[in-house]
Amino acid sequence: MNGAVPQPDHAPRVVERTMGVCGELVLREVDGQYEIIADGMFLMDTRDGRSERAMVSAGLRALPRGRVGVRVLVGGLGVGFTARAALDEPSVDHVHVLELEPRVIAWHQGPLAAGAGHLLAEDRCLIECADLVAWLDAAGSVPETAGYDLVCLDVDNGPDWTLRTANAWLYGDDALERLRAVTRPGGVVAFWSSAPAPGFVRWLTQRCSPHGGTVETVTVPTDRGEPDTVYVARLGG
Template sequence: MIVSAEPEPQVVQRTEGVAGGELVLRRAGGHWEILSNGVFLMDTRDGASEREMVRAALDALPEGTAGARVLIGGLGVGFSAREALDHPRTGRVTVVELEPKVIEWHSGPLGPVAGHLPGEPRCELVCADLAVWLAEAAGRAAAGGDRYDVLCLDTDNGPDWTVREANGRLYEPAALDLIEAVAVPGGAVAFWSAMRAPAFAELLERRFGGVAEIAVPARAGEPDIVYLVRTRG
């Protein structure tokens, strides 16, 4: 029996990323891949762990919750945003993405992957550095602005493997302060990681008094990990 190999990936677009370095969109057969500085970030082959991150966070809300406001850090290929939009507890989704080209791709080649997110009336795509945006959102929340029932951070590859060094600050105590400031009391916060991050799990445990670790099998190697906490309230 002859098994045909997947075609070699073909570069569709190549651009200079806002974060510095090269951002590449490739197509491999029927799938899409995004790379930054030659490092693989994500593709459209699975997305099980990204979907589980969102689903677990929304399911952690009190029974009967409806119209939940969901904040997602990182757009990627759109799996997280689509899962949130399709969940019965969701009212509105805000996605914060650093790279304008990634957002642009969702009006082009990546559009069909997640159901054309830019045209979704319940989905807002914001082009911003998540750490900066959280600081600004915390100020708005303190003045009576929006807070979020669910926050899902799918930024970079997790706390212990960041392609962009500056993203490490998203997993530090100061960032947890901001996250808690923009979350409703008792809200759910989920963090995606490409591997177990014991030190980060301990930080969450100390801060929130409990953390659930959800392992999702990956296509190869270690499972992807979702860390889930509830904010104090």
């Protein structure tokens, strides 16, 4: 996700305007690229995807050496860059995507399909319409849901800029314990942010260190000015 609206060469064309779970959703096309707008706020587009790919590659590098058959949980489908990046990695066997907005999933049957490599047709990819907050809260207490190696969270503009009030829970103690519960030993969680969040990374480091975990900060340059940031947490334990 990105907080700044790119400046198009031509006027945007609205492909669809609809009411979503969290308010108005707009899919628009400009200069051959697609943008998703929520309640007037620019969320993401199909122009780049560097930071999403960096989140996946850094997360996989942080896993124990030689791990194969990797299972990835992705919070937020968006334009599909994170899921596609994971599926393109040879070590990944399965990608499970949780997306709150049903229309975003539907757009991957139409305008967004080709840009993300037709995710809905991928045998190794399960896209589920679900609230990540509610799913994690429930899944953390059910042993059968454990088994992800990497979790990529890209549901907001970052820990300090949540687009939905309930999502603030994802950056706190209870959520981190749920994430531990759904990951295998040596598991990794990667958090996407449109800006540095020093308070968050201090908190995350304090929570991971007692378990032998570490936190890596990955800075990704962007064409719009301020770089994106990815925090890669080795949970330890």
